[in-house]
Amino acid sequence: MKNLLFLLLVWLLIFGCTSPKDDKLPSTVSPNVLFITVDDMNNWGVKNYYPAVKMPYFEAIKGEAVNFTKAVCSAPVCVPSRAGFMSGIANYRSGAYYNGCDPWRRSPLLREAETIPECFKRNGYTTFGRGKIFHAKLEAGREEAMFDNRPIFKGGFGPFGEEASWVGGQGKFQSVKAWEGPDTDFPDVQNADAAIAFLQQAHAAPFFCYLGLWRPHTPYTAPKRFFDLYDEADLPYPAGYLEGDQADVPEMGRDLIDSLGFFGKTMEERRENFKRIIYGYAATSSFADWSVGRVIEALDQSPYAANTIVVIASDNGYHMGEKDKWQKGTLWEMSAYSPLLIRLPQGKKMELRHTVSLLDIYPTLIDYCQLEAPAHQLDGTSLLPLIDDPTLARDPSFMTYGENYSSVYDGHYRYIRYPDGSEELYDHRKDPYEWDNIAKEEYREVMQNLSKSIPATFAPMLGGRTEAQQKIKGLPMMPGGT
Ligand SMILES: [Ca+2]
Numbered sequence: 001m002k003n004l005l006f007l008l009l010v011w012l013l014i015f016g017c018t019s020p021k022d023d024k025l026p027s028t029v030s031p032n033v034l035f036i037t038v039d040d041m042n043n044w045g046v047k048n049y050y051p052a053v054k055m056p057y058f059e060a061i062k063g064e065a066v067n068f069t070k071a072v073c074s075a076p077v078c079v080p081s082r083a084g085f086m087s088g089i090a091n092y093r094s095g096a097y098y099n100g101c102d103p104w105r106r107s108p109l110l111r112e113a114e115t116i117p118e119c120f121k122r123n124g125y126t127t128f129g130r131g132k133i134f135h136a137k138l139e140a141g142r143e144e145a146m147f148d149n150r151p152i153f154k155g156g157f158g159p160f161g162e163e164a165s166w167v168g169g170q171g172k173f174q175s176v177k178a179w180e181g182p183d184t185d186f187p188d189v190q191n192a193d194a195a196i197a198f199l200q201q202a203h204a205a206p207f208f209c210y211l212g213l214w215r216p217h218t219p220y221t222a223p224k225r226f227f228d229l230y231d232e233a234d235l236p237y238p239a240g241y242l243e244g245d246q247a248d249v250p251e252m253g254r255d256l257i258d259s260l261g262f263f264g265k266t267m268e269e270r271r272e273n274f275k276r277i278i279y280g281y282a283a284t285s286s287f288a289d290w291s292v293g294r295v296i297e298a299l300d301q302s303p304y305a306a307n308t309i310v311v312i313a314s315d316n317g318y319h320m321g322e323k324d325k326w327q328k329g330t331l332w333e334m335s336a337y338s339p340l341l342i343r344l345p346q347g348k349k350m351e352l353r354h355t356v357s358l359l360d361i362y363p364t365l366i367d368y369c370q371l372e373a374p375a376h377q378l379d380g381t382s383l384l385p386l387i388d389d390p391t392l393a394r395d396p397s398f399m400t401y402g403e404n405y406s407s408v409y410d411g412h413y414r415y416i417r418y419p420d421g422s423e424e425l426y427d428h429r430k431d432p433y434e435w436d437n438i439a440k441e442e443y444r445e446v447m448q449n450l451s452k453s454i455p456a457t458f459a460p461m462l463g464g465r466t467e468a469q470q471k472i473k474g475l476p477m478m479p480g481g482t
């Protein structure tokens, strides 16, 4: 009895004197974060849009995670999308629209914003970052201050295939090559190895671990075994490809389509070359899948598996021939949809079809890890309430690719409006591939309702368009190799 009383006293001393409301959990039980981004991964494997692609690790993770099947990026190319989700600041407020916009140095908002890793660092976390992170220069010393690891290895898009592997003779970024050198020729392999080593270490404080993979982005080089998964001749065109699909697209939308022109003078020549591109994208998707999978496996074999939230996202979507478009930088579904998977240690798993944005990642992590939020405004909202109660409604999502370029999606309709006022409307229930533009008067009310999600003002662009691009009616250029 005496012993029992003593134990009770000890228990009260440890736990009984603290109010759960006022006191933060001891750092040892704060959740860890593993945040992995893939680059230019679209809906092929994550939504089973292209059944021929083999992504077994994503398939497995989908069975353990919340899969947001209608997530969009805030801007459909690498640099502005990352500026968005890493700061939580919408692109129409920062003016970060194009790849060359140098957002972290030119935008006063982004210079002063606290990024996700900076927020974790201020909240007492150990921070790790490797690979493709911001993909733009930050002010000197800023990345070194936000990440504890060294080196913060950035690597790059390489290795590139030799000239014979350049599809359509279009340069090293268009190379498709089964790589026979060692895996470690790939920065993705080196960086994933470093993340795995980090997960295998003993950590006294909770950690935020960020790994930015470079694949499936071009060049389509990958270890040979990932090409060996496919027979090039057997790979079909994606289901969303429709000849002449751009006929009902307004001029400003068609101006965002020119990429298949890279691959030959005639459509026949282009399509032939494009089959090789499909082969390359399938192989690099499988390579990225493997890289993600082995990092998750390392986490699951570590003592941290039961206390680590995993976020996996792409920075933008990707056309593979739909509307005769290759790559990204349009306002359609193929550029907008970005894989977003969140695996919670409690094992909640489901598909959620709410219209969410990559801007929601930052507030979700703050919410889940109970961090003290940054001083600046976050334009997304936490996804945890949706996971708790999937019946909750959600506002339409918004994406932009330049001043007054708007793409609004409510899960039923996608509404697109260009700077000259021209419009597109697609009914996803009948037309998931956005083939039939129904922006006609009979749908005026639908379009008016969706246009309420378009911001009243857009920040002036920070830059990023070259003089030559601006000559083309002041329009943004097709994104190239970055
Ligand atoms: Ca990208």
Ligand SMILES: [Ca+2]
Pocket: 244, 245, 246, 247, 248, 249, 434, 435, 436, 437
């Ligand atoms: Ca069409």
